[in-house]
Amino acid sequence: MKLKKQVTVCGAAIFCVAVFSLYLMLDRVQHDPARQQSGGNFPRDCQFALGSKGQSPDLQMLAVYSLLPFDNQDGGVWKQGFDITYEPNEWDTEPLQVFVVPHSHNDPGWIKTFDKYYYDQTQHILNSMVLKMQEDPRRRFIWSEISFFSKWWDNISAQKRAAVRRLVGNGQLEMVTGGWVMPDEANSHYFAMIDQLIEGHQWLEKNIGVTPRSGWAVDPFGYSSTMPYLLKRSNLTGMLIQRVHYAIKKHFAATQNLEFMWRQTWDTDSSTDIFCHMMPFYSYDVPHTCGPDPKICCQFDFKRLPGGRINCPWKVPPRAITDANVAERAQLLLDQYRKKSKLYRSKVLLVPLGDDFRYDKPQEWDAQFLNYQRIFDFLNSQPNLHVQAQFGTLSDYFDALYKKVGIVPGMKPPGFPVLSGDFFSYADREDHYWTGYYTSRPFYKSLDRVLEAHLRGAEILFSLALAHARRAGAEGKYPLSDYALLSNARRNLGLFQHHDAITGTAKEAVAVDYGVRLLHSLMNLKHIIINAAHYLVLGDKDTYHHDPAAPFLSTDDTRPSQDSLPERTVVKLDISPRFLVVFNPLEQERLSVVRVLVNSPHVRVLSEEGQPLPAQLSTRWGSATDTVPDVYQVSVLARLPALGLRVLQLHKSFDSHSMLQSSVRLYLPGHDLPVRRQEPVPVRVLPASTEDICLENQHLRACFSARSGLLQSIRRAGEEREQRVNSEFLVYGTRTSKDKSGAYLFLPDGEAKPYAPKDSPVVRVTEGPLFSEVASYYQHVQTVVRLYNVPGVEGLSLDVSCLVDIRDHINKELALRFSTDIESEDTFFTDLNGFQIQPRRYQRKLPLQANFYPMPTMAYIQDTQNRLTLHTAQALGVSSLSSGQLEVILDRRLMQDDNRGLGQGLKDNKRTRNRFRILLERRTTASKAQDGRPISFPSLLSHITSMHLNTEALVMPVAQEKPAPLALRSFMPLSTALPCDFHILNLRMLQAEQDESLPSAEAALILHRKGFDCSLEAKNLGFNCTTSQGKLALGSLFQGLELGSLQPTSLTLMYPLGTASNSTNIHLDPMEIATFRIRLG
């Protein structure tokens, strides 16, 4: 029989008394029943997740997946499709209208760095574009990456700029999407997706005076339904996608469903609909865009004319168009156009003409544009052919289609289907699923999220500090140069959203280039936060003086290089007290354990007013058994105001009762290891044990195997039954065949095998009054599972950290799997971009790797009783391979290229810390019927847990050299608590009209109202908020500041929505994101 040794977090009674009396003081709110989730306005706000009687879409992607056989039959010349036939007289009454759209796909970093691509290729493409487009007004071109375009713009003459504006103005050049990059849609977070879209759109508006109308995304490896929502809310009316699973393309082609209105799953009318064109064939290059036969289409890529550097792999070269061959050539091409047209409902046809980094030489422009013009001239001169062919932009195509079906842009064309769902996971051929990149280079995926949190925090705090400084007439003293750093950080984060950056699919040197940019911006953002915090916490603003050489505050951590983990700052204690300023970037007050490293165990933590705060002292471990000399961790329980700054004091104190002690038990597996202890934290060394270890707080009890140190079960307080949550590490290998896993592809050699390390782990249990944790040290991974003994959000879930180091692995992927008794069957849920939840179904007819999905912020499984959510602080690949399981890939090391152009394996692994939160919730009113719907929402607790995980409090010590100022005051920017379901996505200061390195008087306030599910039990959540049916009074929200103006705009500020009204009360529907142009002061 297994003995269970229970360790309550609140081990010693005396500490409990001390801690709980402090709780009573700290946690007033949670005993207010009106603030519980079941009270207030919640019932009405709960209706949303239950759904209403909205019409179901014609195409629901989950259902499409269930329907398709995925049999990959040979389709002939169109290998992944079918034979297309037509009657020659089909266009007699309504001619075929063909738009050939020249494009050049420019990756902002992939094989080369962003700068190298710019110097080697992109600048030449854009220079010859200006030249060659002016030669013939019938020529057209589209451009999408503003990162490149703006760099070029900075380097060209006023004359050339004027020419570009003319080309845009007369419709020859169209800016499509207009984002900073063409973002990855699997790993990117909606904060960053929106931010790079704003950055691009703001640049376009300012410099060219144009607003994009159509979206163009030919290369992202699968498509999220978040993107159509963002484009729609930016007032775009059409969009195009390309990399969709070949079996779905075939099915949609056969049913003429390649064009549809893409609708959000939660949308019950049609307010989120946007027209979407899906390209039908294998690729966006010329051989796969003119029609079904690549052997023929390739002959119409005139860059491949004989004598050039590239040719046609189908062995029939293009021929220059002459009077002698034009009739035959045009007929051959028209046959392809007609066949392609049969896959669509309208008689307007889109034919993209381009490829990666195309049109970089004037000769190529001539070859393509002159030869195609000859073909068009011929086709258009033959009335019997019933075709009208021309160059066009993407919007030329959409406009012609809308005109033909008799609608205005933005409306639903009659007879076209409505689709909801997304296009993950992507396979381009056979069983080659692009599911590896959900995890590739997790180090940078994690760094990306850290940068995002800092950017958001810096934006908000900079905007608030500047507004307060302006109001006090102190703008002249404020470091306005921070705005340029902020702007640069937006652009570096934006660049990293590119579909070869955050995906982990660039060359090693390019990954380093991205890493350096991210690190550089992270440091700058910390300085912006420090400068803003300095101003905001000063009691007497007249004493404010910014000295760039001696910052008032220092940073919470440092990173020695772009690929190293952060090293936390150690605060040196002295006779005079040290002050800390803690920034809470969340828009909700939080009761959190704030951790600080100090150089002495003799320490006391006081509030700003001098009240002692509960704090736990623990040692700092450098390895499994070795403490870091003279460094101690102080964990303080502090209530942090929403978006605010809390001032804390650290005093040196020899009063032994001032600090709550923790104790440590070390389980050593057989072998002798030297143990270094550090007074006064007691350490007991024990042999490996067969007993379980349990941690418990007032909400839950988590038990671990003492031998493995891994989580086994969770039991919620007041419940008889414990839920098995058995965690284990597993390893996937790669196949022995030619096709192996690489940066993009996941091609495992079968099911995962248990991870079998050489040695058993050292297991270290720390028990204390504020938190307890179980750490296990394996050769390739160190896990720490922590339970906070804190009322409210922090204590309701388990905090999990996995420090992964697989640099000595060869062709292996390390996975973490949780096995439970939850009867989830084949269904699991993953988020899209942290914005929405997409239900998934494990498809047995598909290979294992096809069942992995991106997990940017969370995944869960559920039955009618329970829901288990894995929250994550970095994007990773996830699946549920059997009922009750949830599995995440932590890192992958692959020695070879996977033949998608990268030409490299994935061998530059770093020590990476993956962070999670495990939340077990009880479902109260779930029903099978409800669960059968293709829609799901997290609970409010889950949303807030995710925000806690992704937005850590920042601890900034007041620099030691500074004499402690007498009047540091905590800063509380909000006068009232925001409704629980409102999220301030950003408060983004806009650029000054004249000088782009300076801020204007206006900011963009971007709000998101989250959709949530009330059918999960929510007792004592400790939220200091309620919901308000979407109402928010903005006028009085910011304490001490006046809202000078409030103008609702489209998402990226391009279009005002309605007129600015005098009312500052706003309303948001659930799930909606809204942008307001505001003036604070």
Ligand SMILES: [Zn+2]
């Ligand atoms: Zn690309």
